[in-house]
Amino acid sequence: MSRTVNGEALFGDREREVLRKMIWQVAEFSGVRVVTYAVMKNHFHILVEVPPAGTEVSDAELVRRYRKLYPKPTPWNPMPAEVLEGHLKDNFLDGRELRKDLTRRMHDVSEFMRTLKLRFTLWFNRSRDRFGPLWSARFKSVLVEGDRWALRTVAAYIDLNAVRAGLVSDPKDYRFCGYAEALGGGRLARAGLSVVDKDLEGYRQTLYGAGDGEKEGKASISHEEAVRVLREEKGKLPLSVVLRCRVRYFSDGMVLGSEDFVRKAMEGEPDGKRARRPHPLRGADWKGLSVGTGLRKGLFG
Numbered sequence: 001m002s003r004t005v006n007g008e009a010l011f012g013d014r015e016r017e018v019l020r021k022m023i024w025q026v027a028e029f030s031g032v033r034v035v036t037y038a039v040m041k042n043h044f045h046i047l048v049e050v051p052p053a054g055t056e057v058s059d060a061e062l063v064r065r066y067r068k069l070y071p072k073p074t075p076w077n078p079m080p081a082e083v084l085e086g087h088l089k090d091n092f093l094d095g096r097e098l099r100k101d102l103t104r105r106m107h108d109v110s111e112f113m114r115t116l117k118l119r120f121t122l123w124f125n126r127s128r129d130r131f132g133p134l135w136s137a138r139f140k141s142v143l144v145e146g147d148r149w150a151l152r153t154v155a156a157y158i159d160l161n162a163v164r165a166g167l168v169s170d171p172k173d174y175r176f177c178g179y180a181e182a183l184g185g186g187r188l189a190r191a192g193l194s195v196v197d198k199d200l201e202g203y204r205q206t207l208y209g210a211g212d213g214e215k216e217g218k219a220s221i222s223h224e225e226a227v228r229v230l231r232e233e234k235g236k237l238p239l240s241v242v243l244r245c246r247v248r249y250f251s252d253g254m255v256l257g258s259e260d261f262v263r264k265a266m267e268g269e270p271d272g273k274r275a276r277r278p279h280p281l282r283g284a285d286w287k288g289l290s291v292g293t294g295l296r297k298g299l300f301g
Contacts, residue, residue, distance in 0.1 A: 001045045001251050002117060002139040009041035010124075010134075016176045019044060019120050024188055026119065029069035030105065030112040031057065035151065035192045036178030038161035045158045047144070047151070049195065051107045059088040062102055069115075076122075113139045142250060142291075143265055145257025149287055152196045156206040157243050157250045164223075164244055171207060179207070209240030230283045230300040242284040246301040249281055253291030262290045 004010050011019065016039045023046060027034045033049040057065070067081045087095035105111045121134040144154050155178070162174035171179050181189035182200070197203040221237070226245050229235045249256060254276075255265040262278040278290035283300060 001043060001141075002113065003043040003136050005133055005136045007042050007136070011039070011041045015124065016041075018123060020176055020181075022116060022120055022123075025068055026112060026116040029065045030115065031055070031065070031107050032109065032112050033192060033195070034178070034188070035195050036155045036158050036189070038158045038174075038178070039176040040161055040165065045161060047155055047158055048109060048112065049146075050109050050112075053107065055107050057103055057106060059085075059099070062088065062099065065106070066102065109141065140251050142253050143255045143257075145261040147257060147261070148196060150257045150261075150289060152203055152206050153239075153243075153286070153289065154250060154256065155193065155196050156203065157247065159207065160243050164246060179203075206243075207240065209238055227300055234282075236284055239284040239286070242300075247283070248295050248299050248301075249291050252295060253293060255292035256289060258288060259290045262292050266292045 019039050020037070023034060023037055023039075023044075027048070031051055035047040035049060037046045038044065063081055063085045066084055070077050070079075070081065073080050084098060087098050089095070105115065117135055117139075124134055125131055142154075144150055159171045159177045159179040162168045162177060163171055168174045171177055172183050174180050175184075178189045178192060182193050193200060193203060221241055223245065226237055226241050229237055230242070230245065255262045257265075259278045259280070266276040266278070276292055278292065279294045280286070281289045281291060
């Protein structure tokens with residue numbers, strides 16, 4: 001997740017559409033799979049699957065990905081793909097250095113985010129005759145277990161961003177999120193969400209609460225009432241209701257998944273004088289999900 005400087009709402013429809021397209025473009029170059037995303041007026045969320053470190057990329061694939069990111073020469077990257085292809089084929093020093101530099105930028109979430117944010121900043125500043133930083137910090141990230149339930153829960157939280165912001169009442173009506181793009185026929189968006197659920201039926205249940213043991217009328221509880229129950233009464237609500245509140249587990253939880261996954265991921269991560277331990281998620285039936293930090297203050301909002 002990344003937010004603009006001072007949280008300013010700088011992105012209208014045009015800016016959000018450009019960033020949406022850049023997400024897919026940079027993801028293809030970087031070799032990461034976008035599971036889902038949400039582009040808002042002052043921030044964006046992306047859930048990505050990153051291949052293991054050391055995944056090999058053939059020269060032909062390297063050139064294909066390069067063409068996706070640099071379809072034509074630019075002042076800051078003047079080399080055409082055909083020239084890259086020739087250097088790689090010759091395999092002299094220039095070719096070896098180019099191969100090393102390009103592959104270093106792939107299969108890495110930090111490089112993916114750096115490239116995406118830099119490209120969008122260049123476009124945004126040029127379009128506004130603006131200069132200076134656009135983003136408030138590097139980015140926030142949470143390591144998510146590859147289990148379908150953990151992925152489905154995080155994906156649903158992301159796709160419900162516009163609902164939480166009061167922009168729409170149904171995520172399918174917000175064109176700048178993965179779920180709406182998938183329903184609109186977006187091939188890449190549908191392929192991304194297939195990691196969560198092959199036919200999206202189970203995913204819809206997580207988004208809307210259908211078949212989730214939800215009592216009649218609970219889905220229509222106001223945001224203010226939901227936050228009051230979670231904060232003051234320390235109670236539980238249906239998951240579909242809690243996901244419509246701001247929950248810091250998804251931005252500051254460090255690691256999210258089963259208790260065993262979180263414990264193993266947090267090994268060697270000291271918290272003061274004590275080793276970190278898994279913390280069960282509160283406020284709903286999360287079906288055994290834990291995070292790597294307790295987040296006792298200001299958890300819901």
